[in-house]
Amino acid sequence: MEEFGGIDLGGTKIEAVIVGARSEVLASARRPTPVNGGPPAVAAEMARALREACAAAGVAPSSLTAAGVGSPGLVDGDSGAVTSARNLPSWEGTFDLGGTLSEALQTRVLVGNDVQVATRAEFELGAGKPYESLLGVFWGTGVGGGVILRGEDWLGRGGAGEIGHMVVKIGGERCACGRSGCLEAYAGRGAMEARARRQREKGKKTELFKIMQERGRPRLTSSVWERALEKGDRLAIELVDQAVAALGAGVGSAVNLLDIEAVVIGGGLGIRFGEPMAERIALAMHPHLFNDGQPPAVRVAALGDLGGAIGASLLARRAVGA
Amino acid sequence: MEEFGGIDLGGTKIEAVIVGARSEVLASARRPTPVNGGPPAVAAEMARALREACAAAGVAPSSLTAAGVGSPGLVDGDSGAVTSARNLPSWEGTFDLGGTLSEALQTRVLVGNDVQVATRAEFELGAGKPYESLLGVFWGTGVGGGVILRGEDWLGRGGAGEIGHMVVKIGGERCACGRSGCLEAYAGRGAMEARARRQREKGKKTELFKIMQERGRPRLTSSVWERALEKGDRLAIELVDQAVAALGAGVGSAVNLLDIEAVVIGGGLGIRFGEPMAERIALAMHPHLFNDGQPPAVRVAALGDLGGAIGASLLARRAVGA
Numbered sequence: 131m132e133e134f135g136g137i138d139l140g141g142t143k144i145e146a147v148i149v150g151a152r153s154e155v156l157a158s159a160r161r162p163t164p165v166n167g168g169p170p171a172v173a174a175e176m177a178r179a180l181r182e183a184c185a186a187a188g189v190a191p192s193s194l195t196a197a198g199v200g201s202p203g204l205v206d207g208d209s210g211a212v213t214s215a216r217n218l219p220s221w222e223g224t225f226d227l228g229g230t231l232s233e234a235l236q237t238r239v240l241v242g243n244d245v246q247v248a249t250r251a252e253f254e255l256g257a258g259k260p261y262e263s264l265l266g267v268f269w270g271t272g273v274g275g276g277v278i279l280r281g282e283d284w285l286g287r288g289g290a291g292e293i294g295h296m297v298v299k300i301g302g303e304r305c306a307c308g309r310s311g312c313l314e315a316y317a318g319r320g321a322m323e324a325r326a327r328r329q330r331e332k333g334k335k336t337e338l339f340k341i342m343q344e345r346g347r348p349r350l351t352s353s354v355w356e357r358a359l360e361k362g363d364r365l366a367i368e369l370v371d372q373a374v375a376a377l378g379a380g381v382g383s384a385v386n387l388l389d390i391e392a393v394v395i396g397g398g399l400g401i402r403f404g405e406p407m408a409e410r411i412a413l414a415m416h417p418h419l420f421n422d423g424q425p426p427a428v429r430v431a432a433l434g435d436l437g438g439a440i441g442a443s444l445l446a447r448r449a450v451g452a
Numbered sequence: 453m454e455e456f457g458g459i460d461l462g463g464t465k466i467e468a469v470i471v472g473a474r475s476e477v478l479a480s481a482r483r484p485t486p487v488n489g490g491p492p493a494v495a496a497e498m499a500r501a502l503r504e505a506c507a508a509a510g511v512a513p514s515s516l517t518a519a520g521v522g523s524p525g526l527v528d529g530d531s532g533a534v535t536s537a538r539n540l541p542s543w544e545g546t547f548d549l550g551g552t553l554s555e556a557l558q559t560r561v562l563v564g565n566d567v568q569v570a571t572r573a574e575f576e577l578g579a580g581k582p583y584e585s586l587l588g589v590f591w592g593t594g595v596g597g598g599v600i601l602r603g604e605d606w607l608g609r610g611g612a613g614e615i616g617h618m619v620v621k622i623g624g625e626r627c628a629c630g631r632s633g634c635l636e637a638y639a640g641r642g643a644m645e646a647r648a649r650r651q652r653e654k655g656k657k658t659e660l661f662k663i664m665q666e667r668g669r670p671r672l673t674s675s676v677w678e679r680a681l682e683k684g685d686r687l688a689i690e691l692v693d694q695a696v697a698a699l700g701a702g703v704g705s706a707v708n709l710l711d712i713e714a715v716v717i718g719g720g721l722g723i724r725f726g727e728p729m730a731e732r733i734a735l736a737m738h739p740h741l742f743n744d745g746q747p748p749a750v751r752v753a754a755l756g757d758l759g760g761a762i763g764a765s766l767l768a769r770r771a772v773g774a
C-alpha cells in the first residue's frame with residue numbers, strides 16, 4: 131500500500147498530512163512555526179509534524195513512498211532549496227529544505243511553492259475539478275496566487291502567480307513588499323490590520339482589537355474579522371469593503387489577461403468568509419471584466435485548511451509517477 | 453512553390469502581404485478601412501488589398517496555398533466569424549468574414565485575433581524569437597495584448613490578452629470601453645488624445661493640435677506625438693509620462709502574474725517611439741516587479757507595421773501544416 135506525506139509550511143503554523151492511494155487523508159498534525167532558530171529550527175519542526183502525522187496513521191516516515199512540501203519563498207523544485215521565504219523569520223538566504231527533511235525523515239522529499247501546490251490540490255481534488263484552467267487566490271496574511279493552464283501548472287521562470295503584487299492603484303498604499311499600490315496592500319490581512327491600527331490611533335472607533343483581546347489572539351485573525359463584521363463594526367466593514375474592491379480589480383485584471391475558466395478563493399480569510407464573500411468578490415470583479423458576458427466561475431476552495439498539505443502530497447505523488 | 457496571403461484589419465487601414473516559403477515578404481498593399489458600408493464593405497476592401505498584393509507578387513489569389521486574417525473583435529477561429537469588432541464602424545453583430553473572403557478570393561481563409569497573430573509573428577520571426585514565453589503589448593489607439601506560453605498561443609476561452617483593460621487605478625479615469633481605471637484609459641492613443649483635447653479646452657497650451665494640422669492629420673497620430681515630444685511640448689510630455697507610468701504598472705502586473713521571459717512592445721506608438729521608449733517602459737515597470745532581480749527582457753517589435761499581416765499569414769501556414 132502506498133502512502134504519501136504532505137507538509138504545508140505557513141508563516142504561523144505547519145500542517146502535515148498522511149494520505150493514501152486516492153489522496154484520502156489518513157492522519158494530520160499541526161505545529162506552530164518556530165520563531166527562533168531560523169531555517170534549521172523550522173525544518174526540525176516540520177519533520178516533527180510529519181512524524182506525528184505518521185504515528186497517528188500508523189506508518190513509519192521511512193516507509194512513505196515520498197513526501198512533499200509546500201513552502202513560501204523562491205523554491206527550486208529540482209534541488210529542494212528555498213530562498214528568502216520572507217514570511218518566515220531569519221530566512222533571507224538559501225536553505226536546503228528538501229535535503230534536510232529527506233535526511234531527517236529517511237524518505238524522498240519534493241519541495242514546491244506553497245500557493246501553487248494548494249492551487250493544484252483544488253484543481254485535482256477540490257473546487258477546481260471541473261475546469262482545465264484556473265486561478266487560485268489565497269487570501270490570508272498576504273494574497274498569493276497559483277495559475278493552472280491546460281491542466282498544467284504555470285510557474286513562468288519560477289516566480290509566477292504573484293497576484294498579490296499586481297498593481298491595482300498607481301501611487302496607492304504602501305505594501306509590505308516595499309512597493310506601492312499592490313493588491314495585497316489593500317486586501318492582505320496583514321495590511322488590513324496595519325490600516326486598522328492606524329485608524330484606531332487616529333481615534334476611529336472599532337471593536338476589532340477588543341474582540342482580538344477577548345479571544346486571546348495576538349493579531350487580527352480571520353475569525354476576529356468575521357466576528358467584527360457580524361457585530362456591524364464600521365471600520366471592519368470599511369476595510370473589508372476596500373479589500374473586496376481591490377480583489378475585484380486585481381482578479382478582474384488577471385481574468386482580462388488570461389480568460390481562465392475559474393477562480394478558486396482560498397486562504398485564511400477566503401475560507402473563513404466562504405461562499406457569500408466569494409460572491410461579493412465576483413460582483414466586485416464583474417465591472418472590470420472586458421468580456422463581461424462570459425465571467426469565470428468563482429468558487430471557494432473546497433479542501434479547507436488542509437488543502438496546502440494535501441497539495442504538497444500531490445507533488446510527491448506526481449514525482450514518483452503514482 | 454508555396455505562397456501565403458496575410459491581411460491585417462486595422463481601425464484605419466488594411467495591410468495585405470504575400471509571403472513565400474520562409475515567410476519572406478514578396479509584396480504588400482495598403483488600403484484605408486472603409487468607414488461606410490459595414491462589414492461587407494470592409495471585407496470587399498480586404499479582398500481588394502490582397503488582390504493588389506497578389507498582382508504585385510505575380511500570383512493569382514486562387515493559387516495561394518491559403519490566406520490568413522488578423523481581425524479585431526471576438527474571433528471564432530473555427531468558423532471564421534467575427535463578432536463586435538468595436539474599432540470598426542457598424543460591426544456590432546456577427547459577420548462571416550472568413551467565408552466571405554474565401555468566396556471572394558477563391559482560396560482557403562483562416563481568421564484569428566489581430567493582436568494574437570501579431571504576437572505570434574514576433575515570436576516566430578521577430579523580437580520574440582529567443583524566448584519560449586512572452587507578452588506582446590500593442591500600444592496604439594488602444595492597448596492590446598497577446599500571450600505565448602511554452603511556445604503556444606494562450607487564448608483562454610477566446611478572450612485572453614486584454615492587457616489594455618487590466619486595472620491600474622481603482623476608481624481611475626474612464627476608459628473608452630466604459631469601465632474605469634483601465635491601462636488603456638491612460639496609455640491608449642485615443643485616450644491620450646481625448647485628455648489632450650480636454651486640457652486644451654481648459655486653456656492648457658500645447659502644440660499637439662498645431663502639429664496635427666500642419667501635417668494634415670485628422671487626429672493625433674503617433675508621428676504627431678513624436679514631433680511634439682521632440683519640440684518639448686509640456687502637455688505631450690506629461691501625457692506620455694502618464695502613459696508610460698500606466699504601461700509600467702500594467703505590464704508589471706502581468707509579469708508578476710505570469711513571469712514570462714520577454715515583453716515585446718509593438719503597435720503604432722510602440723514602433724514609432726522605438727527602443728528608447730521601450731527602455732522607459734522597462735524602467736517604469738521595474739519598481740512594480742515582485743521578482744525584481746529577474747526582470748523580463750523588454751524588446752521593440754521587430755517586424756514593424758507589417759507584423760500583423762505577416763502574423764496573419766502564419767495562421768494560414770499553420771492551418772495547412774506548412
